[in-house]
Amino acid sequence: MDKIKIILDCDPGHDDAVAITLAAKSPKIDLLGITVVAGNQTLENTERNARNIVQCLGIDVPVYAGCDRPMIREKMTAGDIHGETGLDGPVFAPLTKELEKEHAVSYIIRTLMESDGDITVVTTGPMTNLGMAIRMEPKIVDKIKQIVLMGGAYTNGNVTPAAEFNIIADADAAYVCFTSGRPITMMGLDVTRQVLCYPSIVERMGKIGNHASKLFVDLMGHFCKSQKEVFGWEGGPLHDPVTIAYLIDPSVVEVKPMNVQIDIRSTQSYGRTNCDFFGYQQLPATADVAIGIDAEKFWDIIEEGLRLYS
Ligand code: BDR
Numbered sequence: 001m002d003k004i005k006i007i008l009d010c011d012p013g014h015d016d017a018v019a020i021t022l023a024a025k026s027p028k029i030d031l032l033g034i035t036v037v038a039g040n041q042t043l044e045n046t047e048r049n050a051r052n053i054v055q056c057l058g059i060d061v062p063v064y065a066g067c068d069r070p071m072i073r074e075k076m077t078a079g080d081i082h083g084e085t086g087l088d089g090p091v092f093a094p095l096t097k098e099l100e101k102e103h104a105v106s107y108i109i110r111t112l113m114e115s116d117g118d119i120t121v122v123t124t125g126p127m128t129n130l131g132m133a134i135r136m137e138p139k140i141v142d143k144i145k146q147i148v149l150m151g152g153a154y155t156n157g158n159v160t161p162a163a164e165f166n167i168i169a170d171a172d173a174a175y176v177c178f179t180s181g182r183p184i185t186m187m188g189l190d191v192t193r194q195v196l197c198y199p200s201i202v203e204r205m206g207k208i209g210n211h212a213s214k215l216f217v218d219l220m221g222h223f224c225k226s227q228k229e230v231f232g233w234e235g236g237p238l239h240d241p242v243t244i245a246y247l248i249d250p251s252v253v254e255v256k257p258m259n260v261q262i263d264i265r266s267t268q269s270y271g272r273t274n275c276d277f278f279g280y281q282q283l284p285a286t287a288d289v290a291i292g293i294d295a296e297k298f299w300d301i302i303e304e305g306l307r308l309y310s
């Protein structure tokens with residue numbers, strides 16, 4: 001079977017780091033490039049974090065830095081969860097992995113234009129890079145096979161009652177992507193909050209005993225502590241890897257087609273992904289929205305993914 005070609009656009013970020021870990025070695029995925037955006041931390045931090053992860057895992061994937069702020073609004077970060085560096089916890093060796101010279105937005109445009117329309121764009125951060133690429137070269141839209149994102153919620157947000165971080169951090173970019181007309185699958189908080197990384201899971205992954213599992217344990221040490229402080233949970237929701245787990249095994253997530261509108265106009269609900277779960281509005285479905293997840297299968301995928309490292 002052909003591998004699924006992906007560009008992973010991210011803002012590492014502890015859970016982004018696990019998404020990279022899973023994508024890079026999966027026999028089902030061909031990770032073409034990692035593009036980085038400001039989000040969990042400033043771009044300076046997130047692009048350095050991406051290179052640290054790639055180097056630590058010993059994988060050969062190019063890293064491109066993209067937009068350092070949202071399309072229109074002021075930048076917001078998530079230092080309360082991911083720390084001052086955006087990846088507090090692990091201690092990395094001196095960094096030698098270099099950043100590619102090309103801007104992430106140019107890379108996305110060039111790679112899609114040169115493709116046969118067989119590339120999936122996965123976003124696990126604010127959607128600024130992809131939104132900008134679509135605006136700069138609208139011809140890429142037909143070349144995008146599908147967009148799979150972590151973001152949004154049809155229930156409660158995590159920054160405001162209405163909005164989830166990746167969407168509110170650049171709702172205008174999300175609006176551009178959601179109105180592109182390409183197939184889009186949304187892994188929202190509704191399902192990612194069902195995969196809480198409890199201490200027993202950290203212990204299970206730690207027992208694998210390779211460098212990827214050590215990185216996982218180091219990452220989760222900080223991530224789970226801050227999630228407990230902010231949300232009161234014993235385990236942190238492992239949001240971003242749900243996108244990759246779904247590509248590896250679509251049966252892990254149940255999706256429902258819905259009409260989804262990004263709120264870019266209101267004050268209180270700015271950044272909300274308004275999902276017409278019941279189809280009240282009788283509008284065409286615009287996205288497949290995740291409504292269920294098989295948590296046991298998800299953790300098995302994570303474990304299998306970590307075991308692929310030596
Ligand atoms: C999302 O926001 C970030 O903090 C995480 O990396 C994830 O992508 C969850 O709301």
Ligand code: CA
Pocket residue numbers: 010011012013015016040124125240
């Ligand atoms: Ca992220």
